[in-house]
Amino acid sequence: MEKQASLPAIQRSIWAGRIPLEIILAPAESRTFDQTNPYLISFSRVSYLPSLLPRLRAFFASSLINPDVEHHQGWFAFEGVPLKWHYPIGLLFDLYAGVDPASKTTPGGEQSPEAESPFPWRLTVHFSDWPVEELVRLDPEGMVLNDAFINSVKEADFLRNGTAKGIMSLSKEDSAGLWKAVENVDLPSFQRISNILIPPPSQPFRNVPIRIFLPLPPDEESPSLKVVQSPLPPLIPSSSIQSSQFISARSSPSTQPQTIGGVLHNLLPNLFPSRRTPVLAKPVLHGAVLPMSSPIEEVVRSAAYGDGWAYVVVRMMG
């Protein structure tokens, strides 16, 4: 019989997840063009790229043509596409790296023998020519990144509880501590503060904070991300579910947990004609294929990023 992992165990695994990065300085900004040594790091999936900028600025200091640039002027690109710094790197990797997600039958990151290995993930850091149309500028103190993160936490809080009073009444220490815990990948500290915001398991969310990222069109220059978001209650009337197999102890006889497959089928019926089986596309979270039968509230309780959101990437099959 298959053993199910507990929600805390899934969360611990996700926070322990890391992506190997190889970061090069943009050749046009380097005294040695493309001969600058790359910066290598194993970086947490829940972290944000700007956290790397101070050490990258220091690492590349002797190579920079313009020695006056500051760390907050840095931005990242993958194959020429500026990376949105307000998304955790785990989401960026799922969106852009093109790695086959892990599933029950295949381990993650495996490619055909002739394909180039996706690891380490090769990024370019720039310290000039900020792409003003695509990225908002950072500041030396990191407040812009902090504000964007807290705004995202606030939206997730509002969806879970129907009000943002939780985050708005959080103490300054806890608010700063939440961000610091994500920056430091400190799960115990994160859990202490997020438990103030997240309703106990006995109390269902009002709505479940999930954003769905649609496949990026190929060959489109600097494609913009297409995101789908809709109010998603964790429980739905039983009649809208075909099978009774998902009834949980928490749901009443007239309600049943809403599943990932059900959500995708309702919101994207062309991509997900079945609510039980991925036919044309599959949902990916943290580099793994999400089971279509996963109750959405359990997904968010165990596998949300530090801002409280589950960012599900739709990957086309075949």
Added chain:
Amino acid sequence: MACGLSTFPFLTALEFAHACRVLADRACNLDCTTGLEGLEGGGWSSIRLVTQNAIGLKITRRVDVHRADLDTKLESVDPSLQDASALEDEEDPEALVRTDGHPKLHIEYEILLSPTYQVPVLYFVLHWDDQGPIGLDAVYRYLVPEPYRKQLKNVGVMGGISFGVGGIFSPPFSSLPLAAENETKRSI
């Protein structure tokens, strides 16, 4: 047409789209009736109904910034503008057209139905002429009257105006839910 709100206090996408169209029509009528004075009297450069990606209203406004504010801005925000300003002070006998050298502050207001709050949200995007968007401090500084600034900044852990990235029309934005947060409304 009077229409009820089926999910009050929230708005459905259809109800919001209807409200946007009515407001855009009224602005257009005002414009047609009074010439540009109708809009410009309110300080607006334009208002348009946007239907790409999502329905919403986009209102643009240009603001002449006071010299004192501008000097502070030049010192603190953008050193390159200081250089440009200095160059313009030099004599150039061949120059036929001169600008006044004052960067104009452009403000774009976008009213959208927030997929999170399910109410209309007012987004602000501020930028100087051809420069990229500027941050939350500038929103408080140029859009919030001084007597209300401190009070609004002190709402909750992040102030009454939120800063976010990845809006529907524009990448970076500051936002103010128009109905979701009573505390914020009271502050205003």
